[in-house]
Amino acid sequence: MKTHVKALVVGGGAVGNGIAYHLAKAGWDTMLVERDELTAGSTWHAAGLLPLFNMSYATTHIHKYSVDLYKSLEAETGLNAGFAVVGNLRMAQHQARMDEYMLYSSVAETAGVYHEFLTPAQMKDRWPLLNTEDLVGALYHPQDGYINPADVTQAMAKGARQFGATIERRIQVNGYRWTGSEWIVTCARMVEQGGNLVASDETFEIHAEHVVTATGNHAQRTARLLGVKLPAIPVEHQYIVTEPDPALVAWRKAGNAEHPVLRDADAKWYVREERGGWILGPYERNAPARFLYDVPQSFRADLFPLDLERIEAEYMSMIHRLPSSETVGLKDDFNGPICYTPDGNPLVGPVPGLRNMWIAEGFSFGITAAGGTGHYLAQLMTEGEAEIDMASLDPRRYGQWITTEYSARKNEECYEHVFILHHPDEEREAARPLRTAPVYDRQKALGAQFGQVNGWERPIYYGPKDAPEDFDHNARSFRRGAWWQYAVDEAKAIRETAGLIDATAFTKHLVRGPGATQFLDWFTCNKLPAVGRINLTYALTPTGTTRTEYTIVRLAQDEYYLVSAGAWTDYDSDYLRKCAEDKAPEFGHIDIHDVTTQWGVFALAGPNARKILQEIVKDANPETVLSNKRFPWLTMRNIELGMVPVRAIRVAYTGELGWELHHPIEMQRHLWELLLKAGEKHGMKLVGARAQNWLRQEKSYRAFGNELGRDATPLEAALDRFVDLNKEFQGKAAMLATGIRSKCCTLLIDGPEDCDPWGKEALLLNGEKIGRLTSGGYSVAFGKQIGMGYVRPDLAEVGTKLKVKMLLQEWDAVVVEDSPFDPANARIRLDG
Structure with a gap:
């Protein structure tokens, strides 16, 4: 058996084989090891659905690539992947669900995913067994459907071998050690013993320049071996097969x-045909x-x-939707572990703090994602970046503050929410609450309604303090929700x-x-x-795209305070540290400290901001300071504001006169x-994140994770004024070559x-x-x-007339100058 390889993939399910296939195809000497048999984990009991579309832009591209790949595998490998292209029918029982599908439609159009809308009558004409009387x-x-998980896995495994990969079964990884240039992976041969699989006395080491883990249900063991935290924990998923x-x-x-895969999201289940009967897969409460x-x-x-009692409501709703199934008995049942993460997206990318260690864990739709994950992760590993922005899947989007309890509870919630309406404003x-600033309780008492970012509770708007009992602060809508007017008043x-x-959640x-x-x-x-x-500036990837946006404050000759997006603390910290370590031999010693939790931040903005601060600033000349x-x-x-020493920064993300007031977090209440x-x-109002988001768009301020990401360069983001081409910086040549x-x-x-765009249209x-x-x-x-x-x-020229797709209609839009509100920045420079 080989003991030295370029890339070692750990895990022989669909995802692991998809990665091995693409790494080998890219020309890397690749080995895959599996502790049992290929597909022995969640792959074997997966229902094999291929939901082509997902509201995540990156995940949609991953799914789309998988579907296209699976259709081509037989021609390449000679193995039929068992792909039944029967289509996927997402039914709606009410208008809110149709509103969701209309938003889906616009996002699907951006990713090139074909789709159609059907009326209840059209559904009944095509599939008369369906009860459509209560559908809208x-x-x-029509282009997706379902696949045989074992067959597609074996087809990718054969394709990997054809490209030169080695696949070894019955090998368990027991340890990882980084030497500075390669990973030494300690392994044991697994043997059968009384029906169980146990580690034998035969141990050995595999040397690999890169390691990728795709260990599925074993993700917590993997995290422990690597000394990191991963929020990938399985949740029970049941499905039944009828006679x-x-x-x-x-x-x-x-x-x-054959019927398409049927999804009655309002009833929280999917159904597909299976040998003359039906498979029902519910996403019930309390799994x-x-x-x-x-x-x-x-x-x-x-x-x-x-646990049939747990899925009784879903089972009865299947009978309602397919009345002919009422007298059909149960043939088989499955209740197996399926891995989840708190937001439902898998963990794909580099492991924080480790070199050349990659993970692909936490797949709740692993069969659908296996091919695309292999493709884009291989690009990350072999080319430095993928052609799509993978940040939304990056493992470093979760900080080291997460715990087992947190992950378990959030993953149970995520499972339950698979078919619950996914409002863009859902919280x-x-x-x-878990991570709270000292003033959290005071904000709550003043009507704050909170969202969370990286675990931090953050006011998103302030509702009425003394709301009547029937006032629903959490009312969500794909149109203008209950919060909309409050956000308007805050913005004004x-x-x-x-x-x-x-x-306060800002990364620092x-x-x-x-x-x-x-x-x-x-x-x-x-x-x-x-x-x-x-200065506002950007760290680039080696391929010239935007990796992170920073506000850099120079405190002293060789001392800097960096502020970046609150959602990405570990994501930014890991990249910053790794780059500094690489360059320290050339530039000299560099100290980096994550001080996020040491500093609170209040942003005060508006025409009266100076007047308010003058009331409390302590200075010999408070009128002019x-x-x-x-x-x-x-x-x-x-x-100094009262008794609080404040690092005041004169910027405002809203485009008004304003300051960010960075303060010792223990003095925040004062x-x-x-x-x-x-x-x-002075008429000051408490303002939440939603109004701020509107206001920054009036100033054309780009946001990381929206306009800024690893699929566009700063020049493509029209940020030329923040790029100094007279100096050398990481990614410069690649950025210029990209055009x-x-x-x-x-x-x-x-x-x-009654509706505003969500930024997905x-x-x-x-x-x-x-x-x-x-x-x-x-x-x-x-x-x-x-x-x-x-x-x-x-088409980016001022005055260009375009259309925006919203609610299945095309609405007039016009390109305006950057910073259409106060383009001269006169209000920001307001003196007094």
């Missing part, structure tokens, strides 16, 4: 086509997490006992008087040392600021009370009266898709919808 419509994907249904058998004998720490050695291709409640306050925003790093200046000059694309000043002369725009000053008292007589494939622009939209010209929105909302300044997005470069 459906979304139909043949005489009505279905007769339907097929008459020469009719428990399993294997929180380890999979027992005795658990192989095993199942849990069926799930499990495991909350910042434009007219002042608003106070809690930005302190970078210092003799090598800090040279390192950051190479690491970011803009000029470094002078001491006491700030905040003036343009002493405290210009884009500078930092250490000031500062909060000072600001509220001072702000009261301008698409261009970011801002659009004002004449949309529907297709942009059209003469019926042709020419781009997509990445952000959307409502503009209080212009009294209409606003959005930002990417279009063909020739």
Whole structure:
């Protein structure tokens, strides 16, 4: 057996074989090891559905690639993957579900996923066994269906071997050790013993430059071996198989086509045909997490006992939807572990803190994702980046603050929410509140309604303090929800008087040392600021795309304070540290400290912001300390507000006169009370994240994870003014070589009266898709919808008229100048 390889893949399910196939295809010497037999984990009991479409842009591309690949595997390998292209019918019992499907439609259009809408009558005509009397419509994907999980896995395994990969079974990995240049992986040969699989005395080592784990239900053991935390924990998933249904058998004998995969999301189940009968797969409440720490050695291709009482409601609703199934008996049942993550997206990418260690864990739709995951992960590994932005799947989106209990409870919630309406403004409640700023209780008492970002509770809007009992703060909608008017009022306050925003969740790093200046000059694309000043800048990937957005504050000659997006603390920290380690021999020692939890942040903005601070600032000349002369725009000053030492930064993400007030988090309550008292007589309003998001679009401020990501360069994001081409920086040559494939622009939209874009919609010209929105909302300044997005470069010119797809209609949109509100930035520079 080989003991030295370029890449070692650990795990022989569908995902592991998809990765081995693509790495070998890319020319890497690849080996896959599996502790049991190929497909022995969740793959063997998967129902094999291929839901082509997903609301995640990255996941949709992964699924689409998989579906296309699986159709081609037989021609390549000679093995039939068992792909039944029967289509996927997503039924809707009410208008809210159709609203969801209309948003799905626009996102699907951006990814090139074909789909149709059907009326109840059209469904009944095609599939008369369906009861459609209580349906309002459906979304139909005719190009997907289901596949045999074992067959497609074996086909990818054969394809991997054809490209030169080695696949070894009955090998368990027991340890990983990094030497600085390669991984030494300690393994044991597994043997049968009394029906169980146990490690033998035969141990050996495999040397690999890169390792990828795809260990499925064993993800917690993998995390422990690697010394990291991963929120991938399985949840029980049940499905049942019925005896043949005489009505279905007769339907097929008459020469009719197989039914599509049926999804009654409002009833929380999927159904497909299986040898004349039906498979029912529910996503019910109270499905428990399993294997929180380890999979027992005795658990192989095993199942849990069926709990029919738990799925009784879903079973009865299947009978309602397919009346002919009422008299059909049960033939078989399955209750097996399926891995989940708190947000439902898998963990695909580099392991934080480790070199050349990659994971592909936490797949709740592993069969659908296996081929695409292999393709895009192989691109990450062999080329440095994938052609799509994989940040939404990156393992580092979860911090080391997560625990087993947190992951288990969130994963149970995620399972239950598979078919619950996925509002873009949804905020799930499990495991909350967890990470709270000191003023959380005070904000809550003042009507704050919270979302969460990286576990932090963050006000998203402030509702009425004394709301009547029947007022639903959590009412969600694909149109303008209950929160909309509150966000409008908050946005107007910042434009007219002042608003106070809690930005404590911001990621904050302190970078210092003799090598800090040279390192950051190479690491970011803009000029470094002078001491006491700030700059907005970007760290690029080696392929020239945008990896992270930073506000850099220069505290001293070789000391910098870096502020970045709150959702991406570990994601930013890991990349920053690894790059600094690589460059330290060249530039000198660099200290990096994550100080996120040490500093709270309040953002005060609006025409009256200076007046409010003058009420509480402690200075020999309080009337002038905040003036343009002493405290210009884009500078930092250490000031005192009451008894609180504050690192005040004169920036405002809303485009108004304002300051970010970075303060010792233990003094936050005192500062909060000072600001509220001072702000009261100046019309200050408490403001949440949703109003802030609208306001930043009026200024065309790009947001990381929306306009900024690893699939576009800063030049494509139209951020030329923040790129200094007179210096050398990471990714510069690749950025210039990439050119301008698409261009970011801002659009004002004449949309529907009751709906705003969510930043997921297709942009059209003469019926042709020419781009997509990445952000959307409502503009209080212009009294209409606003959005930002990417279009063909020739269409990014001011005045270009386009269409935005919303609610299945095309609405007029026009490209406007960057910063359509106050383009000269006069309000930001307001003196007083």
